[in-house]
Amino acid sequence: MLEVKGLRKVYQAGGREVEALRDLTFTVDRGELVCLVGPSGCGKTTLLRCVAGLLDPSGGEVEVDGKAVDGPPPGMAVVFQEYGRSLFPWMTVKANVELPLKQKKVPKPRRAELVEQSLDAVGLTGNADAYPWQLSGGMQQRVAIARAVAYEPRTLLMDEPFAAVDAQTRADLEDLVRSLWKRLDVTILFVTHDIDESVYLGQRVVMLSSSPTVVQDELTIDLPAERDQLTTRADPRFAELRTKVYQQIQLAKKGA
């Protein structure tokens, strides 16, 4: 379980003071898949960093499984928005994916298997020995995803993980995330700008207001658990839900 209580974050640097998050409270249950949407610059990345224990909040608290977060909790994987910079340029794609597994002390044969499977899953078979800077933007992002997938995390934080891939790949990756989630019972917090995506993926969508940021609204996605790119998106309920989200976001922007 993941609880965010009254979270507040103020950036102070060189005279500039930005209140990125004013007061955020929400909960993600164990094994839930929650999507987070909100205007650009509203503080989604900041929130994710706080949840991951990478950033100290200025106020409020984050709890994972009942314990206050004061450093990255075990079994957590993060896909950063700056995917390019989060890959290590001195390692091949394979080594990048494998390294966290080594740290987790996964035995070697299993490691090889996980790396291969996850690179396969993101469509990068054959690029295992390339360096990240030899890849296109979308491919780099997929390496970052493969790394998180191979890690088999208990908690997965993803910050606009499909921003750089084409529509078709995106659809495939969406399904990948859902299947991973079902298979491993991962708790997922998923930041996206794509409203359809948030509805398609999530069990719940949390909408943030624009800065100073609070939770604008939450919406439970009551679509069937078995989702499918064609039928689910064609479902009239899907259209209804996406319109609701869209309206809330419009409101959020106007409120600014």
Next chain:
Amino acid sequence: MLEVKGLRKVYQAGGREVEALRDLTFTVDRGELVCLVGPSGCGKTTLLRCVAGLLDPSGGEVEVDGKAVDGPPPGMAVVFQEYGRSLFPWMTVKANVELPLKQKKVPKPRRAELVEQSLDAVGLTGNADAYPWQLSGGMQQRVAIARAVAYEPRTLLMDEPFAAVDAQTRADLEDLVRSLWKRLDVTILFVTHDIDESVYLGQRVVMLSSSPTVVQDELTIDLPAERDQLTTRADPRFAELRTKVYQQIQLAKKGA
């Protein structure tokens, strides 16, 4: 006018040889707005770099206004896919946007005006004195767009420029690009992953196959020139066109 003739690019590095572009031929007329879509890793960025004169092709030729490109042609602006890395971290947002104008010898008052207008247009008023690394991903990308817009280019190359912004902002920026294009008669080559976006924005959509890359298909977008987020997207012709593009891309991916 922009002509790409038999363009070929092979990357060679450390034993790895990748044929990013096999044989590309297409034309963009002066003042045309062409969208480029294609699977991730198919070579869109490579193509754009060649057109911008930043990368030497391995074969074929690029001509701008009848002259072979062998360096960045004057009056050209590029929005890079790696928006974060293309901003200079030692300069404030304002200085980043202003620098190219200084180089273009735009007089100071006009410069200030252009900077202000363009930052306004991308919704970054009030962030002029921040450094890029104090901004969120989407905000950084918008700075890169503002820089291109303020430059008032004759040719504009954009590589997934809206990947990191939310849906609403994206719509606004799409309209910004179209209005800029109409006002200044810019030739625009626009790379995107969003099929709807390509149809909404372009006069023509060029679809690339997956690697080894050739032009899969071209489609003229015969929607009225006056476009509008609500009506255009609701147009049945829009739906038809987007389906066509979608099918071609499916084909392209299968071909791989």
Next chain:
Amino acid sequence: MTRFRPVLLGAAGLAGLLLVIELAPRTGLVDERFLPPASRILAALAREAGSPAFWAALGDTLVAWALGLAVAAGAGVLAGLVIGSVPALRALTASTVEFLRPIPSVALIPLAVLLYGTGLGSTLMLVCYAAFWQVLVQVLYGVADVDPVAFETARSFRFSPWARVRYVLWPTALPYVFTGVRLAASVALVLAITAELVIGSPGLGKEIAVAQASEAVPAMYALIVVTGLLGVVINVAARFSERRFLAWHQSVRGEI
């Protein structure tokens, strides 16, 4: 650029230097009694090369150099990584480091002789003292250069402190380390020779001192040329290993 071009260009550079040294005394720019033309220096060099004493001296110098450099580089890298990755340690040692660094090795000669006599020991002490700081300071700057996103990636996957150093800090600092070791390599050579010169422990420096005291001007320059050539060789080796170990780095990959 073909593979051998750099070698040819480098040879051309050295040939140019030779030409200058040949012509300056011949044209009367300097008195040839005090700076003999290159041809005579080379003749003296050939004579020196014929004597076993010269090779013994060269061997002595190289042993002192290699030992001193190895100790200094090892200690410098280790201390740099430790101090650099623990902020409190860095704050604590900063003033002491800055106090000790500018103390010239030559001023420590009496102390060195007192402790280690005139053999290898005192030369080593002076070499290590001088070269250590070069590596240390570079490593400190290198560690500070780590990309925050890369570092956060490591933290979020809960890399152990050792793994953070091994996989993130070390590769980031490596280019700095290379520069540090290149600096230290020549400082070590300079100090080895200076120590021999002043203390009189066996080696090239002593040979130079004897040549100076004996009015054997061409022989003295011949020995100086040998030290210079050693520097060139050391640098070639450094550049070579840089291509091997920094192939992923912008500075090297940018040149392919």
Next chain:
Amino acid sequence: GSSDDASGTDGVDAVKVGVIPIIDVAPIYLGQKQGFFKSRNIELTLESGQGGAAIVPGVVSGQFQFGFSNLTSLMIAQTKNVPIKAVAAGVASTGQDGADFGGVVVKADSPIKTAADLAGKKISVNTLKNIGDTVVRESVRKKGGDPKDIAFVEMPFPNMPAALAEGQIDAAWVVEPQLSTIKAAGGRVVASTFVDAAPNLTVAAYFASTKLVQEDADLVKRFTEAINESLTYADAHPDEVREVLGSYTKIDEKLRASLILPKWPVEINEASVQKLAELGNTDGIFTGSPDLAELLP
């Protein structure tokens, strides 16, 4: 042998001597070659350093058993209570005006004709506030000049020929082999400073630490005897001196043949050392008066 750590198993003492690779120490090389040390059960190693910076600490710390230094330096050390003591004569002036192994030289076309003209000029010495400037001042005084305004510049002997030729200095106080080099280029000797300072001036001496003198008088005695024999031998065989120079210096044969060799008397000329001490006092290079009885053997 009786020296504690330096003695070999067969009663042979391993002795290290710190010397400067110049002509002055030719006798010890010659003596080594002739076996004067071996016959006294001394296994001699000669280590060459560049002046006092390395040799004196080496002797004081016991790294060297003996060292070679000029007397002014020794006296300075003595006034600073450095625990050392002279054990044998080192090298002495020839005593012949115009034909000594060291002196003040000027360029051929220099307006300086005698030592008196040196007043107010720029003169190089190898070490400031040491034997060089005191004897130069004395030469000037003797010729009726005022040494007060002489600007002494410190630079190593090997750099002096060039500095003189380039006009960076007006005159150079040099010793062999630079003296011959400068003369060969047309330079003139305007003062034989050692001769002016005192008759038969003892310029340098071999010394040891007081500790060694006290604890191993036997070794010191044997060393002194060996040195004395070497000095005598060298004085008598100038050709062999010129030859042995080729073994530890790089002075070329032609230059070796033309060098003016110093004298190597066995006795330290105490009167001349006294004079040096007085000169040093006059010129204020000592902090107190050196105690010669303490310093000299």
Next chain:
Amino acid sequence: MSFMRKIGYAVGLPLILFGLWFVLSSGSESFYAPPLGTILTAFGDTWTWPAIRADVLPSLLRLAAGYLLAAVVGVTLGVAIGLDRRLRATVEPVLEFFRAVPPPVLVPVIMLFAGIGDAMKVIVIVFGCVWPILLNTVEGVRAVDSVQLETARAYGVTGPARITRVILPSASPQIAAGLRQALSIAIILMVISEMFAASNGLGFTIVQFQRSFAIPEMWSGIILLGLLGFGLSLLFRLAERRALRWYEGLRAAQRTR
């Protein structure tokens, strides 16, 4: 970090070390390693204001001249060499050649061209401390991010603006590393240069003390050199903080925990 805490960090370790030195050396009989107490007394007696004016100031002036000149030469040359592969291939061996030649043996050659005055000493300082600046600048320039370079090219940021607006700022962290290295080397070279043909200066005085067996005074001079290095590094830090504010912000931006 509070001001007092900073001070505490700065003086903590030195105090401990000096304390250790003081205790360990208090009964020292060794002629060359006298008790720290003696050295400190000598320090007070030696470095009075007239001595500072006569010896330290001229040294500092030469130091400043040499260091600044080296900075200008090193950065200029470094940018040129870093940008142009062919130039780098051509001149690197020659530079490496000179880099390996010890300044003490080079001084006579420099004297041939520059005489024995202050110019010579400044050149010796430049010659010694230009290398870290040069090397770091070359490497910094080579490592400029390719996307930044392409951005500059695409927007016509060329010529001088490219260098001053893009290349130099981007390389500046590494250039700063070189400048910092060079600072202490400059002090060392100041001492070495004053071993030749000098008649005043801090290095000259230390060498004189060494030669005249004034060992406590010599140590006091060494301590003064250390203090000088420390003081200059503080100044340097201030300047660096100003110039690299963006960089430290960038690097610290997310390193909040």
